[in-house]
Amino acid sequence: MSIGIAIIGTGRIAEVGFIPAISKANGAKIVSILSRDMLRGEKFAKKHGINSVYTDIDLLLKDPLVDAVIVCTPDAMHESQVIKACRSGKHVLCEKPMSTSVNSCLEMIAEIEKSKIIFAMGFNNRFNAGLKYIKNIIKNNEIGQIRYARAFVTTPQNDPNGWRAIGKQSAFWALSATGTHMIDIWRWYFGNPSSICASYTSPLYGGPNDEISNIIFEYKDKLLAEITAAAILPRANRIEVYSETESIVGENVFGIVTDEIIFRNGKKVDINPCDSFFEEVSDFIDSINRNAEPNSTYKDGLENLMIMEKSREHNFPVDL
Ligand SMILES: NC(=O)c1ccc[n+]([C@@H]2O[C@H](COP(=O)([O-])OP(=O)(O)OC[C@H]3O[C@@H](n4cnc5c(N)ncnc54)[C@H](OP(=O)(O)O)[C@@H]3O)[C@@H](O)[C@H]2O)c1
The missing domain is CATH 3.30.360.10 (Dihydrodipicolinate Reductase; domain 2)
Structure with missing residues (x-):
């Protein structure tokens, strides 16, 4: 079964890190992206052959084709986006640093632990x-x-x-x-x-x-x-x-x-x-398939911060 991945953010790391990595990986495909701006999102999606674009993360997370998200937005946005993904039961690969403060990481961890999702930290x-x-x-x-x-x-x-x-x-x-x-x-x-x-x-x-x-x-x-x-x-x-x-x-x-x-x-x-992004994405997919801990965890994100x-x-x- 192929894992449907949504990329949150259309910036540099989404484009040069994750798009090529997911394209090469086995067992996953990019099903949608999130941008603050529909036109920018559509241009990005067209360039990379992605079928659907959202500007509202709540709608993206309701999409049944989305099994997992990769959070590629500025550091201060990670907390709210990760928490929403956890509450929607979507697996998360979160770019580094986990957030902007230890307290913020703890808020995220409380939700990660309540959910049954796989959370991977992006220490590629x-x-x-x-x-x-x-x-x-x-x-x-x-x-x-x-x-x-x-x-x-x-x-x-x-x-x-x-x-x-x-x-x-x-x-x-x-x-x-x-x-x-x-x-x-x-x-x-x-x-x-x-x-x-x-x-x-x-x-x-x-x-x-x-x-x-x-x-x-x-x-x-x-x-x-x-x-x-x-x-x-x-x-x-x-x-x-x-x-x-x-x-x-x-x-x-x-x-x-x-x-x-x-x-x-x-x-x-x-x-x-x-x-390293191909290896990281492959590890994330493997962790989801095996319901196992990924190479980097939220503990690594917290202790780093x-x-x-x-x-x-x-x-x-x-x-x-
Ligand atoms: N692992 C690594 O080696 C590595 C390397 C670089 C970056 N990163 C991490 O990845 C994350 C993204 O970094 P990046 O270099 O890709 O950044 P970036 O090029 O600035 O892209 C961030 C994207 O987030 C979206 N966004 C939403 N709200 C934003 C806001 N208020 N200001 C700016 N952008 C906003 C934008 O997409 P829309 O305009 O379409 O909404 C933007 O393109 C960061 O946490 C960073 O630390 C990791």
């Missing part, structure tokens, strides 16, 4: 080949205890008037765009940190949300892991992981279709790049 980077390669090395304890790790990813979403920057539809800019992915990778590799310290700065436009943010994760008496996310710097997309004896350095490891280059102790490793929120509360805690 867990499916990328280079990041999976590093995960397996750590899981198999191949290089001993990791002592230091850092990741630095910039975003092309650098419009100071965009929704991430101006603060109404998102509580974070660089952290929402790329930081949340790096937080997820550290949580996936190492678990939750025992403490964090953080610094945010907005030196170019001075808006409400972070232009550059840095968080250091402390895993007490074991490891320091650092992330830097930036919205105003030239392209960077890298990860470095060090044990006492070995190093792994990866370039171009985060993103939709990556072109990763991984060096282990300075020697290039063979990696077969893949489309806890770190984001705390990092802002404790931004530069000590004055000199």
Whole structure:
């Protein structure tokens, strides 16, 4: 049986991430889309061969052809759209970050738990080949205890008037765009940190949300892991992981279709790049079919946002 998927939002990630991924996936098809504007929606639907367009989410969720939704709207809209989907019994793949605050995630989780739906968090980077390669090395304890790790990813979403920057539809800019992915990778590799310290700065436009943010994760008496996310710097997309004896350095490891280059102790490793959105959608479909937990869950969404929120509360805690 084919799963009918509705895409909520007609923006970049819907178009470059999910449409190609669902088109390639087995056992699902796109049955409708939601746009705030009928003409824009129809143009988008025509371009991608989608049969039905809605401007009202309540009507979309009543459509019996819709079994699942993929929420691809600005962060602040995720809560109400996910809650409505849960109440309609539709499965959800929610783009990252889960929402804009911990409280909002908790509201969503109360509805997810009441419903019988599958909820998947959109941490697609867990499916990328280079990041999976590093995960397996750590899981198999191949290089001993990791002592230091850092990741630095910039975003092309650098419009100071965009929704991430101006603060109404998102509580974070660089952290929402790329930081949340790096937080997820550290949580996936190492678990939750025992403490964090953080610094945010907005030196170019001075808006409400972070232009550059840095968080250091402390895993007490074991490891320091650092992330830097930036919205105003030239392209960077890298990860470095060090044990006492070995190093792994990866370039171009985060993103939709990556072109990763991984060096282990300075020697290039063979990696077969893949489309992480295709893998993510396939995992979502498989979870629905098997009524099983997806690769990333609402717990990952919540705990990720806890770190984001705390990092802002404790931004530069000590004055000199
Ligand atoms: N996993 C990843 O790597 C990844 C990458 C990029 C983005 N994302 C996430 O995906 C979500 C969407 O991001 P995006 O880059 O696709 O954003 P985008 O290009 O701005 O698209 C968002 C879409 O949401 C709809 N929308 C509804 N209300 C809106 C509002 N008030 N302001 C702006 N758009 C509104 C719009 O469609 P209509 O105009 O048709 O209503 C718009 O096209 C975000 O949560 C983001 O963090 C994830």
